[in-house]
Structure formats: C-alpha cells, structure tokens
Amino acid sequence: MQPGTTSTSLHVYGMASSGNCHKVKLALDILGIACRWHETDIMKGESRTPEFLRMNPNGRVPVLQVDANTFLPESNAILCYLAEGSPLWPGDRLARAQALQWLFFEQYSHEPYIAVARFLRLFVKRYDDPRFPDLMKRGYAALGVMETHLGDHDFFVAGRLTIADIALFAYTHRAGDGGFDMARYPRVRAWIDRCLQQPGMSSMPAPA
C-alpha cells in the first residue's frame, strides 16, 4: 500500500495468497488507494463464519467494505469499482467492453482450471486428484487463448495496463504452482515480465 495518498475508510477482507485477493491488492497499490486489509484465512473457515456470511452470503473472498453497511464481493467487480475514472479502466465504450470480456473470460475459462489446480497442489496437496486431467486440458486451452491474443498486443486491451491485465496476471504468473508448463507460452511469459515492470505490480506471496 502506498502511504498517505488518499484518506479512506475502505476495508478489504482477503487472503494474501489467493489470486482473486491479490488482484485487489494490485489495484490498490497501483492506484495509491489507502485501505485496511483484514487477512481472512479460508483454510481455517474464516469466510464461512456467520459474521463473514453477513458481508457476503456467497462465502468467498475478497470482499471490499465500501462503508459501514455496504460490502462488495467478486474480485473483478471490485477491480471495476476501484479503477473507475483511472487509466486502469478504459474510457472508450468498446475498450471497456473488451476489458470486461477478458474479466469474464478469466472467471469462466481460466480461474476455474488454473486457480483450482494451484489450490489442489499448493493448499491441500491432493496431487492425484481425479480432476487434474480436465483441469490441465482446460487450463492449457485458456493459456493458448492468451498466447494467441498476445501475438499482436502488448497488453490485453487499449495498449496499456488495465484491469484486464491485473485480473489475468493474478493466477497466470503463478500457474506453475498448479503444474502448468509455462515454457510453451513465450508471449504470456513476456507479458508477465511487462506487467511486473509497471509501478505497483508485484508477485503474489506463497501460502503462509
């Protein structure tokens, strides 16, 4: 968090080693938004307590607390909220829709495979889970779609870092944790390096 740029009452409930939560940290850091982070360990059931379920009945991190009674779940919706009016959120109608296209791609065709493979290997150490063949096949398909798009784009939308890159970066730069061989995706690896050169970007920490 960059200190003192904005005085704010924002709170985030999240787990630092979760990609969906790391997205929110990246947006806050890049935008210099002050925020109090409440580390919430999903492995200890802290996102399923009655108190947590009052904030998000869906029982998932991250949650952004906007004011005393307003809680915003869904990592990519939080990115849109934080980025509004900033260069991270394109001003043009079509470019905004294209950023959303990649946010929905990330949640539907990417995260359910690449993040879940990482979770099974790194968090619960189920190396022989029967889901792995399907997770790897579909995760590689998502990486293939990214590799194709990066053939003629430095960033996913609008020629610069946007929330589309932040959302996709979160689990992609740790895909190796789930057993994905990134040697096959040179453009994706170059894009990860390009993202990491942007002010405020950082790698996600390993689980505690």
Place this chain on the structure above:
Amino acid sequence: MQPGTTSTSLHVYGMASSGNCHKVKLALDILGIACRWHETDIMKGESRTPEFLRMNPNGRVPVLQVDANTFLPESNAILCYLAEGSPLWPGDRLARAQALQWLFFEQYSHEPYIAVARFLRLFVKRYDDPRFPDLMKRGYAALGVMETHLGDHDFFVAGRLTIADIALFAYTHRAGDGGFDMARYPRVRAWIDRCLQQPGMSSMPAPA
C-alpha cells in the same frame, strides 16, 4: 426483435436455446436495437469452425459483431456494451459495481452448475452423469444466495430491471430443465414472474 427502431450493422452469432445467448436477445429486445441473428448450432460444432474461431478464439457463443473487424465475445460483456447509457445499466458507481458483482456471480457460482445440469439433461441426455451430485449441490447454493438477496429486493440492483436481472434470469427461469426443484425458492419464482412482466422480456425456447 422490435422492428425499425434503430438502423444498425450489429450481428449476433448465437444459439436461441442457450441461456448465454438468450441474455443478448433480451437486451436487444428490451432496448429496441435492430440486429441480425445468425443461429449457430454448437451441437453441430458450428462454434469450433476456423471461421468461428477467427471471431472468438475461445470457441463460445454468443459473439456480437460490432463492425467489420470487431467481435465481442462473453455474454455478460455484451450485455454491458449494449446497455451502456440505458436504464438497464445503473448510472451510479456503486450500483454499477453491484450489477457487475451479480454478473460475475452468475458466471462463476451459478451458470457452471445450473446451465451445465440443463445441458446434460436437455441437450445430451446424460441423466446419470457423475457430475450431477456436485452440480445440484452448488446450483442449489446459488439459488439460495439469490433467494436470500430477494428477501428485501424486488430486483437485484437499483430497484429496477438491470442487466444483473437479465443475466440471472436466463438460466434461472429454466433451472427446472436441469432437475432443480424451484418450489423451494418462492422469492426467486416471484422475481421470475416480475421479470417476465417487463416489456421485451421473454422465456427461452427449448432446443430445436
């Protein structure tokens, strides 16, 4: 489609009996946007041809063709694009983020269970697919989150029909096709009726 309200070069590639595609038809009908619909039968592989993959390398319907060389995939990104500047897309920053929250909920916590159960039963008739116990459990969890929210809301966001309702309506009003018992969700059923009373709303057709 309401005739003649707007002259436009928009094209949609979609399958009428797919909820993700029905969302787009609803937004077009409600907004009175003229558009040419190209029926694309995913059961015949029409979303995996080289021509289709040039429009959407992810091989999914729907795709909105915005101009000769611009193709927008992802149903919920298309909803945002079409609804911009209309009452279907809230003007307030927080309400917009809350609409997006439900769009991401729909694609991550709802569609992968409720739509997939419908697909297995109605399209490929695999009534004993081993995924059913998990699909039903998670689908019912999503319906439970909706039922809770509708306890004090007539619509999901902003007190009126928005793209959040359109996105959730698409597969929810046909959840029975996938074997879900909607008798348990009286508020969801009342909300479906409320949605269907709005001008331009319609039920999704059965597979051809």
